Amino acid sequence: MSLVLSDVSFIAGGRKILDKIYLDLNPGELLAVIGPNGSGKSTLLKILSGELKPSSGHILLDGKSLDQYSPAELSMRRSVLSQESEVRFPFTSEEVVRLGRSGDTLRVPKQIEDTLVNRSFFKVDLDERHKQTLFPLLSGGEKQRSQLARVLVQDADPPNRQRYVLLDEPGASLDPNRQHRILILASELASEGRGVLVILHDLNLALRYADRVAVFNDGKLKECGKPEQVLSENFVNKIFKLRTIKIPFPEGKGSFLLPLGPSEIEESNLSHIKIIQENFRKKI
Numbered sequence: 001m002s003l004v005l006s007d008v009s010f011i012a013g014g015r016k017i018l019d020k021i022y023l024d025l026n027p028g029e030l031l032a033v034i035g036p037n038g039s040g041k042s043t044l045l046k047i048l049s050g051e052l053k054p055s056s057g058h059i060l061l062d063g064k065s066l067d068q069y070s071p072a073e074l075s076m077r078r079s080v081l082s083q084e085s086e087v088r089f090p091f092t093s094e095e096v097v098r099l100g101r102s103g104d105t106l107r108v109p110k111q112i113e114d115t116l117v118n119r120s121f122f123k124v125d126l127d128e129r130h131k132q133t134l135f136p137l138l139s140g141g142e143k144q145r146s147q148l149a150r151v152l153v154q155d156a157d158p159p160n161r162q163r164y165v166l167l168d169e170p171g172a173s174l175d176p177n178r179q180h181r182i183l184i185l186a187s188e189l190a191s192e193g194r195g196v197l198v199i200l201h202d203l204n205l206a207l208r209y210a211d212r213v214a215v216f217n218d219g220k221l222k223e224c225g226k227p228e229q230v231l232s233e234n235f236v237n238k239i240f241k242l243r244t245i246k247i248p249f250p251e252g253k254g255s256f257l258l259p260l261g262p263s264e265i266e267e268s269n270l271s272h273i274k275i276i277q278e279n280f281r282k283k284i
């Protein structure tokens, strides 16, 4: 049982946006997808969710081709947070969240739906005031958390639990505290048995929370593996053109990447950075 991309390419506007991708998302894991702007991450998510059809290749959802599922069947198996989260209608935040259960196959008695809605709002740290606020009047971070609550509300208790949760930059508008909390929430969803894919730009969130990281560049999957192994200083420099220092936490509890600046910085401007780097290394 998994969500598998096999030899998937996507061509649009005369360009290969995704090039022969093999990737799987397994129940119980948090997979971070990272890569520079325009590297194909959101396109990948749209293909995995069934929103876009690949130009070639196959997608298998629990052993069956994705296009053999009806939209209603798909909505019971996977939930999706896309990058675009604007709502143009004058809906309250609560009305937007309830849309997450509007599919025929997701209908439940009102009392159960209310419990799911309240639980989802609680998980994303939104209260009664936010619920009743018109969506367009919410702050950017509140809109993003409402949309995440809409994704969470699609999920029910076993046996109707979603198998796969696909999140495109869920922390993009969030403050640093909430960025961590969203990743903790994503980890919990994974530890309850779901396969969770999260597109991220913060390499340190990937290092800290992901079980695996898939790195895209120019439409190609460059690496996929344990974040600690994949995200070396050299690799990050090569893919993101970003100089970093990798600093280990004590007692082998992972590490984080200290960003120093774009690799285009002239060597002569790096003397102070080299001193910081040396000092760190001496301390550790």
Ligand SMILES: Nc1ncnc2c1ncn2[C@@H]1O[C@H](COP(=O)(O)OP(=O)(O)OP(=O)(O)O)[C@@H](O)[C@H]1O
Residues within 6 Å of the ligand: 012, 013, 017, 035, 036, 037, 038, 039, 040, 041, 042, 043, 044
């Ligand atoms: N339908 C399309 N027609 C033409 N070009 C497209 C189409 N869809 C995506 N692209 C292009 O494909 C590239 C990858 O887009 P995508 O949104 O997948 O990148 P991304 O890695 O998610 O970027 P970001 O980090 O900026 O969100 C971009 O250059 C985009 O303009």
